[in-house]
Amino acid sequence: xxxxxxxxxxxxxxxxxxxxxxxxxxxxxxxxxxxxxxxxxxxxxxxxxxxxxxxxxxxxxxxxxxxxxxxxxxxxxxxxxxxxxxxxxxxxxxxxxxxxxxxxxxxxxxxxxxxxxxxxxxxxxxxxxxxxxxxxxxxxxxxxxxxxxxxxxxxxxxxxxxxxxxxxxxxxxxxxxxxxxxxxxxxxxxxxxxxxxxxxxxxxxxxxxxxxxxxxxxxxxxxxxxxxxxxxxxxxxxxxxxxxxxxxxxxxxxx
Amino acid sequence: xxxxxxxxxxxxxxxxxxxxxxxxxxxxxxxxxxxxxxxxxxxxxxxxxxxxxxxxxxxxxxxxxxxxxxxxxxxxxxxxxxxxxxxxxxxxxxxxxxxxxxxxxxxxxxxxxxxxxxxxxxxxxxxxxxxxxxxxxxxxxxxxxxxxxxxxxxxxxxxxxxxxxxxxxxxxxxxxxxxxxxxxxxxxxxxxxxxxxxxxxxxxxxxxxxxxxxxxxxxxxxxxxxxxxxxxxxxxxxxxxxxxxxxxxxxxxxxxxxxxx
Numbered sequence: 232x233x234x235x236x237x238x239x240x241x242x243x244x245x246x247x248x249x250x251x252x253x254x255x256x257x258x259x260x261x262x263x264x265x266x267x268x269x270x271x272x273x274x275x276x277x278x279x280x281x282x283x284x285x286x287x288x289x290x291x292x293x294x295x296x297x298x299x300x301x302x303x304x305x306x307x308x309x310x311x312x313x314x315x316x317x318x319x320x321x322x323x324x325x326x327x328x329x330x331x332x333x334x335x336x337x338x339x340x341x342x343x344x345x346x347x348x349x350x351x352x353x354x355x356x357x358x359x360x361x362x363x364x365x366x367x368x369x370x371x372x373x374x375x376x377x378x379x380x381x382x383x384x385x386x387x388x389x390x391x392x393x394x395x396x397x398x399x400x401x402x403x404x405x406x407x408x409x410x411x412x413x414x415x416x417x418x419x420x421x422x423x424x425x426x427x428x429x430x431x432x433x434x435x436x437x438x439x440x441x442x443x444x445x446x447x448x449x450x451x452x453x454x455x456x457x458x459x460x461x462x463x464x465x466x467x468x469x470x471x472x473x474x475x476x477x478x479x480x481x482x483x484x485x486x
Numbered sequence: 487x488x489x490x491x492x493x494x495x496x497x498x499x500x501x502x503x504x505x506x507x508x509x510x511x512x513x514x515x516x517x518x519x520x521x522x523x524x525x526x527x528x529x530x531x532x533x534x535x536x537x538x539x540x541x542x543x544x545x546x547x548x549x550x551x552x553x554x555x556x557x558x559x560x561x562x563x564x565x566x567x568x569x570x571x572x573x574x575x576x577x578x579x580x581x582x583x584x585x586x587x588x589x590x591x592x593x594x595x596x597x598x599x600x601x602x603x604x605x606x607x608x609x610x611x612x613x614x615x616x617x618x619x620x621x622x623x624x625x626x627x628x629x630x631x632x633x634x635x636x637x638x639x640x641x642x643x644x645x646x647x648x649x650x651x652x653x654x655x656x657x658x659x660x661x662x663x664x665x666x667x668x669x670x671x672x673x674x675x676x677x678x679x680x681x682x683x684x685x686x687x688x689x690x691x692x693x694x695x696x697x698x699x700x701x702x703x704x705x706x707x708x709x710x711x712x713x714x715x716x717x718x719x720x721x722x723x724x725x726x727x728x729x730x731x732x733x734x735x736x737x738x739x740x741x742x743x744x745x746x747x
Contacts, residue, residue: 380578383547387565388596388644398592402583479583479624 299358311370336361373404536706
């Protein structure tokens with residue numbers, strides 16, 4: 232009941248925001264060339280989906296984002312597990328990671344273009360490079376922070392190395408890994424759009440950029456709305472996954 | 487009344503001239519100790535006397551720098567599956583992401599119990615430690631006493647010949663501690679396990695033990711050995727009022743007092 236009220240309240244805030252937007256547009260407080268009302272943006276969205284290729288662009292962006300995110304996630308978790316579970320690896324590789332990590336991923340785009348050209352491979356490389364950091368660092372942290380006592384329990388039970396990873400280290404690091412996955416998804420979406428803008432790949436980035444160049448602001452807003460929705464759905468999906476996987480973190484009756 | 491009498495004279499765990507030093511600091515010196523089959527031996531001593539360290543050496547988690555510990559005649563080179571360790575910090579020794587049943591299951595998975603047999607074994611073990619209706623609870627939903635019972639259940643899943651207990655009840659309130667002392671003694675009586683029990687609570691040591699070893703600090707070495715001939719099963723009221731209990735208590739307190747000086 233209470234949860235329902237909260238949800239209604241948050242919906243009301245969204246509706247209020249859209250209403251203000253509509254009023255601002257109707258009274259032409261901002262030139263309609265730059266700011267279409269939500270009605271026009273919605274019409275452009277529907278039109279783009281039905282009559283134009285907006286759906287293809289959306290699919291393109293989803294594909295770029297998910298591919299890059301998946302590659303980054305797998306590589307980040309595997310590398311993070313290797314580095315995090317060994318003190319020596321942490322000491323050896325740590326400084327290099329600290330140098331690479333703060334590099335803005337957009338700064339490696341020219342490099343990626345030089346290597347891969349204006350291709351989907353370039354986008355994949357850039358997105359994966361940018362999105363791997365939250366995954367890698369949170370996994371390293373998760374594996375390094377496993378309770379040492381649990382390793383002693385594992386020794387006492389003669390668990391194999393593989394069993395220790397699967398039954399103790401990985402579940403223990405899971406909350407950190409999920410946080411990394413969530414951050415990584417956001418980064419992947421941002422970089423997917425940037426790559427589409429720069430390399431002209433099929434996607435919402437390109438759609439938004441072209442709409443802006445031709446002063447088709449309703450189309451521009453349609454693209455932005457879709458990007459927002461994409462990020463929202465992605466976060467929601469991870470939220471649900473997290474709640475499923477981390478039931479044990481929400482005790483129903485703590486002592 | 488001594489439980490190990492059927493195979494008396496046979497040592498299950500034998501410390502011979504165990505030394506341990508970290509760099510130039512001596513932690514333990516020339517510990518010689520035999521623990522008979524089925525015997526409950528308690529290690530007490532002032533803090534810093536190395537009683538937990540001695541237990542860790544006996545479990546194989548820690549290697550001594552001199553001498554050695556033999557289990558059933560074979561030198562201990564690492565942890566053994568038939569030696570279960572009950573850690574004091576049950577909160578850290580349990581897997582918080584597994585339910586009570588899942589935590590017991592870990593030990594069964596380790597020994598390769600077939601999946602089909604696990605559920606029945608888990609139910610029996612949880613019932614044995616008094617947690618029959620808590621199989622689906624996570625550790626975070628259990629009290630300290632329940633969590634420690636759960637850890638004991640996991641240890642029993644190993645079907646241990648020996649239990650190494652490192653201040654197992656030290657973090658519990660007095661009532662829960664006494665309950666668990668009695669439950670532990672009951673379980674040990676039915677399984678016939680040998681127990682090495684580290685505690686800082688002198689009365690607890692006398693109450694549960696067949697023998698109490700007092701360590702002297704800096705470096706840790708054996709200072710006193712008391713045979714506890716109180717009748718079993720022990721009783722929280724009768725045993726603690728027994729004149730022999732009181733005499734042993736006085737002797738042990740005086741030893742600890744002099745050891746701390």
